[in-house]
Amino acid sequence: MAGNQTGSISLICTANAAAPGGHYAQAVVHQGVLYVSGQLPIRADGVHSADQPFEVQASIALDNLVAILSAAGRSTSDLLKVTVYVAGIEHWPAFDRIYAGYLGEHRPARAVVPVPALHHGYLIEIEAVARSG
Structure with a gap:
């Protein structure tokens, strides 16, 4: 597993996903559970995509999630709970279609939360909880 060890919490960090923009880790593992920020x-190279269509933004956010899962030795089939913040509920059908493409038959618990706005003008943010080996 990639990352630094701090007590019983392992920090996950990969160059294959966007670097944290503040004082937080991309993900942490504690007692067999992976928490993805x-x-x-x-x-991953730091290029912003707030000017891109929703579908592109959703794919990039999911790519980051997949890269972090991979860095922790996990895959989308290990997801337990996903929370998705969407600026505009009208994007829900497009998100659901793209998400299903990434997860296939796996169906973790999920919440899609409509919000009025997200940081930097983005249309989507995804956080997740997964089992860890």
């Missing part, structure tokens, strides 16, 4: 649709 909210992922905005910022590309």
Whole structure:
């Protein structure tokens, strides 16, 4: 597993997802559970995508989630709970279609929360909880 060890909490960090923009880790593992911080649709190289269509933003945010899961030795089939913040509930059908493409038959618990706005003008942010090995 990638990351630094701090007591019984392992910090997960990968260059294959957007670097944290503040004082937080991309993800942490504690007692067999992986907690993934909210992922905005910022590309791994730091390029912002707030000017891109919702579908592009959703794919980038999901790519970040998948990269962090991979860095922790996990996959989307290990997801237990996903929370999605969407600026505008009208994006829900597009998100559901894209999300299903990433997760296939796996169906973790999920909440889609409509919000009036997200940081930097983004249209989506995704956080997740997964089992860890």
